[in-house]
Amino acid sequence: MLVRRHDDRVREELTEHLTLLTEEYTRAGLLLDEARRQARLKLGSLDATTEAYRDEQRLRPLERTWQDLHYALRTLRRSPTFATTVILTLALGIGANTAIFSLFEAIVLRPLPIHAADDLYFVAHGSTRTAPSSNYPYFERIRTRTDLFSGAAAYLKSGSVKVSTSESTETARAQFVSGNYHAVVGVPMALGRGLSSGNDRPGATSLEAVISEGYWARKFGRDPQVLGRTLVIDGRPISIVGVTATGFDGMDPGTRVDVTLPFAVRTLDTPAFLTDHGTWLGDMPIVVRLKPGVDSAEASTAIAALFQGYLSEPDNAWLRKLPRWDRVRATLIPADRGTSGLRDQYSNAVQLLLAMVGLVLLIGCANVANLLVARGTARAKEVAVRMSMGATRGRLVSQFLTESLLLAVISGALGFVVARLSLQAIGAMIGGGANPVHLDLEPNARVLAFTIAVSAVTGLLFGLAPAVGTTRVDMSPALKSTGTTSRRTTRRSWPARQVLVAVQIGLCVLLASGAGLLGRTLRNLETRSTGIDRHNLLLFSLDARNTPFPAERVPALCGDVLARAVGRAGVISGSCSRNIPIDGRGNAAPLEVPGTESLDMNARRVFTNMVTPDYFRTFGIGVIGGRTFNERDSTNGPKVAIVNRALARFFFQDGNPIGRTVHFYRDDANPMTIVGIVENATQRSLREDPPMTIYTPLTQLREPEATVTVALRTLNNSSPLAESIQADVRGLAPTVVVDNVRTMEQQISTELVRERLLAMLSSAFAVFAVVLSCVGLYGVVSYDVSRSLRNLGIRRALGAQRLDVLLGVIRSALVISSIGIVAGLLATLVGTRVVASLLFGVTPKDPLTLLAVAGMLLFTTVVASYIPARRAANTDPALILRSE
Amino acid sequence: MTKRDVQQGTLALMVLKTLEVLGRLHGYGIARRIEQISSDLLAVNQGTLYPVLLKLEQEGAIASEWGTSDNNRRARFYRLTTAGRRRLRVETKAWEQTSALMHRFIAVKAEDLG
Numbered sequence: 001m002l003v004r005r006h007d008d009r010v011r012e013e014l015t016e017h018l019t020l021l022t023e024e025y026t027r028a029g030l031l032l033d034e035a036r037r038q039a040r041l042k043l044g045s046l047d048a049t050t051e052a053y054r055d056e057q058r059l060r061p062l063e064r065t066w067q068d069l070h071y072a073l074r075t076l077r078r079s080p081t082f083a084t085t086v087i088l089t090l091a092l093g094i095g096a097n098t099a100i101f102s103l104f105e106a107i108v109l110r111p112l113p114i115h116a117a118d119d120l121y122f123v124a125h126g127s128t129r130t131a132p133s134s135n136y137p138y139f140e141r142i143r144t145r146t147d148l149f150s151g152a153a154a155y156l157k158s159g160s161v162k163v164s165t166s167e168s169t170e171t172a173r174a175q176f177v178s179g180n181y182h183a184v185v186g187v188p189m190a191l192g193r194g195l196s197s198g199n200d201r202p203g204a205t206s207l208e209a210v211i212s213e214g215y216w217a218r219k220f221g222r223d224p225q226v227l228g229r230t231l232v233i234d235g236r237p238i239s240i241v242g243v244t245a246t247g248f249d250g251m252d253p254g255t256r257v258d259v260t261l262p263f264a265v266r267t268l269d270t271p272a273f274l275t276d277h278g279t280w281l282g283d284m285p286i287v288v289r290l291k292p293g294v295d296s297a298e299a300s301t302a303i304a305a306l307f308q309g310y311l312s313e314p315d316n317a318w319l320r321k322l323p324r325w326d327r328v329r330a331t332l333i334p335a336d337r338g339t340s341g342l343r344d345q346y347s348n349a350v351q352l353l354l355a356m357v358g359l360v361l362l363i364g365c366a367n368v369a370n371l372l373v374a375r376g377t378a379r380a381k382e383v384a385v386r387m388s389m390g391a392t393r394g395r396l397v398s399q400f401l402t403e404s405l406l407l408a409v410i411s412g413a414l415g416f417v418v419a420r421l422s423l424q425a426i427g428a429m430i431g432g433g434a435n436p437v438h439l440d441l442e443p444n445a446r447v448l449a450f451t452i453a454v455s456a457v458t459g460l461l462f463g464l465a466p467a468v469g470t471t472r473v474d475m476s477p478a479l480k481s482t483g484t485t486s487r488r489t490t491r492r493s494w495p496a497r498q499v500l501v502a503v504q505i506g507l508c509v510l511l512a513s514g515a516g517l518l519g520r521t522l523r524n525l526e527t528r529s530t531g532i533d534r535h536n537l538l539l540f541s542l543d544a545r546n547t548p549f550p551a552e553r554v555p556a557l558c559g560d561v562l563a564r565a566v567g568r569a570g571v572i573s574g575s576c577s578r579n580i581p582i583d584g585r586g587n588a589a590p591l592e593v594p595g596t597e598s599l600d601m602n603a604r605r606v607f608t609n610m611v612t613p614d615y616f617r618t619f620g621i622g623v624i625g626g627r628t629f630n631e632r633d634s635t636n637g638p639k640v641a642i643v644n645r646a647l648a649r650f651f652f653q654d655g656n657p658i659g660r661t662v663h664f665y666r667d668d669a670n671p672m673t674i675v676g677i678v679e680n681a682t683q684r685s686l687r688e689d690p691p692m693t694i695y696t697p698l699t700q701l702r703e704p705e706a707t708v709t710v711a712l713r714t715l716n717n718s719s720p721l722a723e724s725i726q727a728d729v730r731g732l733a734p735t736v737v738v739d740n741v742r743t744m745e746q747q748i749s750t751e752l753v754r755e756r757l758l759a760m761l762s763s764a765f766a767v768f769a770v771v772l773s774c775v776g777l778y779g780v781v782s783y784d785v786s787r788s789l790r791n792l793g794i795r796r797a798l799g800a801q802r803l804d805v806l807l808g809v810i811r812s813a814l815v816i817s818s819i820g821i822v823a824g825l826l827a828t829l830v831g832t833r834v835v836a837s838l839l840f841g842v843t844p845k846d847p848l849t850l851l852a853v854a855g856m857l858l859f860t861t862v863v864a865s866y867i868p869a870r871r872a873a874n875t876d877p878a879l880i881l882r883s884e
Numbered sequence: 885m886t887k888r889d890v891q892q893g894t895l896a897l898m899v900l901k902t903l904e905v906l907g908r909l910h911g912y913g914i915a916r917r918i919e920q921i922s923s924d925l926l927a928v929n930q931g932t933l934y935p936v937l938l939k940l941e942q943e944g945a946i947a948s949e950w951g952t953s954d955n956n957r958r959a960r961f962y963r964l965t966t967a968g969r970r971r972l973r974v975e976t977k978a979w980e981q982t983s984a985l986m987h988r989f990i991a992v993k994a995e996d997l998g
Contacts, residue, residue: 017911020912052935
């Protein structure tokens with residue numbers, strides 16, 4: 001390369017020149033070593049000359065960049081500690097940012113992998129952002145608007161079905177869709193085709209299904225001959241006509257859909273589905289694809305009118321009577337990202353983490369900037385020489401910037417690796433547990449672009465100021481050969497470094513406060529009293545839905561299973577129930593209590609549960625008064641009920657509910673006598689207060705329940721127990737499925753995944769930030785001490801005590817720190833409103849947390865400044881003064 | 885023109901003149917000859933010669949090639965080109981005019997006092 005040749009050439013010339021000069025001096029009478037030294041002095045610095053030579057070269061821009069890079073690489077290799085420190089710091093910072101951004105991209109930004117996602121819209125009613133509800137006749141009306149839409153499709157939220165082979169039955173996730181679903185949504189197919197459009201009404205072609213790529217891999221091992229094979233689903237033979245491509249998981253990213261079935265199959269079970277005006281299905285979203293040329297606002301208005309028209313039909317008068325329906329409007333909302341429960345749950349959390357991790361990177365950049373400034377001061381002489389030999393300032397700045405960008409790029413590449421590793425861990429954390437979340441966190445173009453952009457911005461951020469500052473050197477003092485303490489150049493950078501450290505500490509306050517609040521939230525939720533004993537509790541469900549096993553016999557089956565289970569060693573007691581605590585679900589119904597007729601329907605809603613006698617004992621729910629259920633509470637016996645403390649207090653205040661009679665809304669024919677009161681138990685989520693609950697015996701069901709949850713209190717957690725239970729059930733009723741085996745501790749743990757993720761990550765970021773700031777503070781204090789060694793020496797010579805000097809240094813560090821802490825506290829008071837929705841049991845302005853953070857930072861300041869302070873205190877005054 | 889440019893400009897002229905007078909010469913030789921005549925300009929740093937040599941070569945005023953020196957050592961020799969000669973003539977004339985003009989101004993001042 002041209003550049004290389006010029007470099008070698010001038011080096012060779014200079015070496016030769018040096019030799020000749022040395023000879024000249026030896027001939028003049030000097031000894032060899034002295035001659036060589038004089039020759040070197042006369043010729044000047046070889047490096048500086050080579051650089052000036054380079055600067056003179058008229059290079060094309062590309063050659064210049066290549067030259068800069070070459071030079072930058074050499075410079076970095078010469079200072080390995082500096083390079084390693086910077087690269088490590090930045091790699092962790094950029095890596096963390098990339099990891100969180102990947103999460104953000106996957107959960108919030110990513111569009112569905114469908115064709116022309118921008119033209120797809122949900123028909124939404126009401127204020128919810130997630131999708132909407134409807135029924136089939138309404139859907140048909142929308143479908144007729146071919147003037148607006150090139151297609152309209154509907155689908156039900158996925159549920160579980162039984163897929164049987166001759167050996168076993170297992171559950172799979174299935175979704176019912178309208179016939180034209182795949183065509184309208186634009187689903188990419190890996191094999192075969194989507195469902196055909198005529199598939200809403202039962203007919204010749206109705207028994208077909210499309211399976212997902214994941215299911216195809218799991219169950220069929222990606223057999224290319226899978227098309228045409230038959231699955232027995234809920235007792236019906238269904239033939240497979242297509243496989244969807246990788247990455248498509250239905251319209252609700254994060255939930256798994258294995259099999260997609262047409263409405264026609266659903267209609268076989270519930271014929272009224274197609275014509276029923278009387279229900280508004282909460283789980284049937286409608287998607288429409290806009291016709292080319294149709295404006296979404298115009299279509300939205302048309303849909304609103306259509307909805308009003310539908311509401312005013314006589315059949316739908318009951319809809320208008322539901323509370324708040326007069327305020328419901330229909331609109332179109334974009335469906336390009338689908339509906340996502342995952343997004344709703346994690347969106348705030350991920351955005352918060354993104355902000356936090358950005359701050360951490362800023363702190364890291366500040367440290368690196370400080371390092372560069374310090375290094376720049378050391379290179380001041382080189383810069384001065386080069387500028388005196390003709391290098392323009394712009395040239396030098398661009399060279400220094402190249403160094404910074406090179407560092408940033410190397411860190412970015414390393415950071416990418418860091419991100420991949422941490423994403424595996426995070427993915428495992430989110431994806432485990434009872435309701436596994438399926439997130440594709442593989443790197444894609446967006447994430448890559450983000451990493452590159454962040455690296456570039458980082459490089460400019462920490463590189464520009466030092467580059468400009470280093471080249472702004474007053475040449476004459478730097479050219480003089482001493483160059484120890486040149487006051488003029490250093491005093492200008494004095495406040496800048498302190499300010500930078502103060503800002504870092506302020507940011508640490510923000511991060512540490514956030515982490516503290518989130519950590520306390522996690523702890524509050526974990527230790528919140530649930531009203532039950534969560535240890536050593538094994539849970540599983542018996543699922544007889546859509547099997548030949550009749551639902552009426554489920555309670556009896558339950559009794560048999562319990563009888564066998566409780567007999568085993570290690571099982572203390574067991575129960576069957578419709579719902580269990582902290583399950584995320586629950587049934588509710590309005591309760592009629594004589595004397596409280598004036599209450600609003602919503603106010604009298606209570607949670608219901610149907611349980612076996614040992615339920616309270618198994619879960620450890622305390623009995624306050626009366627009795628629990630027993631054998632006398634049989635199917636034909638008098639109807640009884642047990643209420644919890646919250647219900648008793650609400651409906652009966654201080655009176656005794658035992659003996660009183662209540663009944664459910666519009667169920668006067670079945671009054672129940674209250675026979676006992678129990679403690680409150682958390683029902684749906686740990687964040688909610690325990691609701692009012694009424695328990696009825698499983699033997700006195702109002703309507704048959706096809707699934708129940710079995711709970712076993714054991715001596716310790718043992719997994720072989722689960723297998724033997726499953727064997728028992730298979731022996732008693734082979735078609736009933738044992739599903740969702742877990743312990744109560746696992747279930748609680750799964751519910752707190754988001755909180756745990758937040759607490760863990762925010763703490764890690766806060767710790768990292770504090771460490772970085774400490775290092776930065778240490779650097780600044782160290783530098784100041786070494787600069788003012790002369791003053792310190794004089795003071796010590798004049799009689800200042802070691803302790804005074806030590807405390808003096810620490811005090812000055814505390815001043816910087818305190819300014820930062822105060823600024824940080826102010827920012828926190830303003831900024832933590834952002835976190836409010838994620839907290840539990842603490843307020844955003846919690847004084848205890850803020851105080852703790854301030855205290856912690858003051859302490860770390862003392863620790864960080866101790867070593868330089870000791871060095872200052874232990875200076876030997878004689879040594880310092882002598883060296884001047 | 886900054887101080888740097890003035891220095892480089894005068895140094896360039898000295899290089900050209902030296903090559904005209906002494907013919908083909910290597911870097912060390914040029915430096916020695918210039919130092920002999922103008923001892924304070926190059927007292928600090930003989931290395932500053934080389935960027936100037938490169939600039940002159942890029943501008944086409946001098947040309948260089950590898951050769952052997954007196955004591956059989958490999959060295960790079962520089963020589964004046966035709967364009968260089970022309971440039972030397974032009975710049976020498978410009979310098980002479982400038983210095984004559986300045987001299988007159990300075991001379992006038994001294995006379996005035998008298």
